[in-house]
Amino acid sequence: MKHKVFVLSMDAMVGEDLAYLADKPNFSRIFKDSARAGKAVTIFPSITYPAHVSMMTGCRPGKTGIYTNYLVGKKKIPGDVPWHLEASEIKVEDYFAAAKRAGRTTAAVYWPVTGNNPNVDWEINELFFYLNEDMEAHFRKYGANDEAIAVVKENITRFPKAKEFAPRPNLGDDFDDFIMGCVCSLIKRDRPDFLVAHNCILDSMRHRRGVFHEKVTRALDDVDMWLGEVADAMKEAGVYEDTDFILCSDHGQRNNVRNMRVNVMLKRGGFLQTDEAGHITEWRARCIANGMSAYIYLRDRSDEETKRAVCDYLKTLAADGVWGFNEVFTAEEIKEKYGTWGDFDFVLNTDGYSSFSENASEPPVGKYDFSDYRSGKATHGYFPEDGAQPVFVARGPSFEPGAYIEQIEVIDEAPTIAHIMGDGLPEAEGRCLFELLRKKPSAD
Ligand SMILES: [Zn+2]
Incomplete structure (x- = not known):
């Protein structure tokens, strides 16, 4: 029998959360003899x-x-466009391919950009309210097979829309209770060798309340409850001891004081125009916001004169020190610094307390907007070295109890996970975290 691998990403979980969870009944039991990274x-x-x-x-x-x-590559406006959902949009191989080469069955629950991934057997892709689609049709459209649909149906009373009919206590309007129900059903019904899941509750609480808040702490109590539920499901399936259980996260958050409308400034600079309602009608340069950073796009990337003018203008704003950013980075600088490139031309990073939006209506400074994650009371999108940091903690047959590395990168996770499944990811830029693994990994 192959040992199992379960990866749980708790969106926006930070190191400080682990300090709180250390005293909670389920986390402390499950991750007592864990390997972990400081960040x-x-x-x-x-x-x-x-x-x-x-x-x-x-x-x-x-x-x-x-x-x-x-x-956004098609220069559409967020809010009007779909998020990335299809696995085919990714240009490189992922760890599901490695799992398949190692002869493993695979499952994904609400893990971003896994729709119709040919290497995922049981796919339950993200479904949020904004899609306003028939549930079963949506899940099937993005790759759910009959067994995955059965899992969804088994947990349908835990889906937020159905909460009023649910026998369980109402845990709010978040999706995590449904997601964790599906995880437990998959473990018990289908016993996938490799299972990944993504939860959002900490992220959404932080956006609504701030990085650290009593409501975030209560959400951590829920997280501990779900960890216990998953551990019980693993025990019922007889796989608890033989499962590598990895808890990780994607980013932290920082508190947001104000929302800067970069497009208003570009309008003032003569680089875009709007109608009276503030809709952009013409533009040579525009902003697409990532919360605490922003991409600046040029309509004509070969127009060197506009490029220079936009750069000079943004640098003048940065020098003012009041528009939410203190520096302007070129696409080349971002590629060199972070290995990130695309069809954007400049990047603005937060001054530490401002977020950015695409709103093109005066005035240039706005309040919080809880309808958009990018402008909540706390948000993210800033340079990775800043703010409270994401986590990586793991226990199970592959991991050395008590092993510790001060700092890893999230790109080290896939090569490490591929390795413990018995394969590799040749295209990966990250490395396998051998320091966290047992000297003699279990034979299978
Ligand atoms: Zn996130």
Whole structure:
């Protein structure tokens, strides 16, 4: 029998959360003899989809092709466009391919950009309210087979929309209770060799309340409850001792004080125009926001004169020291610094307390907007070395109890996971974390 591997990404979990969970009944029991990293430095931009793609491929966003949450390459406006959902959008191999080469069965629950991944057997792709689609049709459209649909149906009372009919206590309008129910059902019903899942509750609580808040702490209590539920499911399936259980996250968050409308400044500089309602009608340069960073796109990338003018203008704003950013980075500088490239031309990074939006209506400074994760009370998207840091903790037959590395990168996770499954990821830019593994890994 192959040993099992379960990867749970808790969106926006940070090192400080582990300190709290250390005293909780389930986390403390499950991860008592764990291997861990002091921090898992993420990629730029520190946002969910690019980070999760890097976590499952071992490559940085330039190489994966996923450098924002949205399909912005076509110059559409976030809010009007779908997020990345299809695995075929990723340009490099992921750890599901490695799992298949190692002869493993695979499953993914709400892990970003896994839709219709040919190497995922049981796929339960993300479904959030914004899609407004028939549930079963959506899950099937993105790769769910009959067994995955059965798992969804088994947990349908835990889906937020159905909560009013649910026999369980209402845990709010987040999806995590449903996601963790599906995880437990998969473990018990289908026993996948390799299972990954992604939870959002800490991320959404932080966006709504701030990085550290009583509501975030209560969400951590829920996380501990779910960890216990998963451990019980593993025990029921007889796989608890033989499972490598990896808990990780994609980015931290920082508190946000104000929202800067870069497009308003570009309008003032003469680089874009809007109608009276503030909709962009014409543009030579525009901003696409990643929360605490922003991409600046040029309509005509070969127009060197506009490029110079935009750069000079943004540098003048940066020098003012009041517009939310203190420096302007060229696409070349970002490629060199973080291995991230795409069809953007400049990058702005937060001054430490400002976020950015695409809003093109005066005035240039806005308040929080909880309808958009990028402008909540806390957010992310900033340079990866800043703020509270993501986590990596693992226990099971492959991991050396008590092993510790001060700092890893999230791109080290996929090569490490591919290795413990008995294969590798030749394209990965990250490395296998041998220091965290047992000297003699179990034979299978
Ligand atoms: Zn995230």
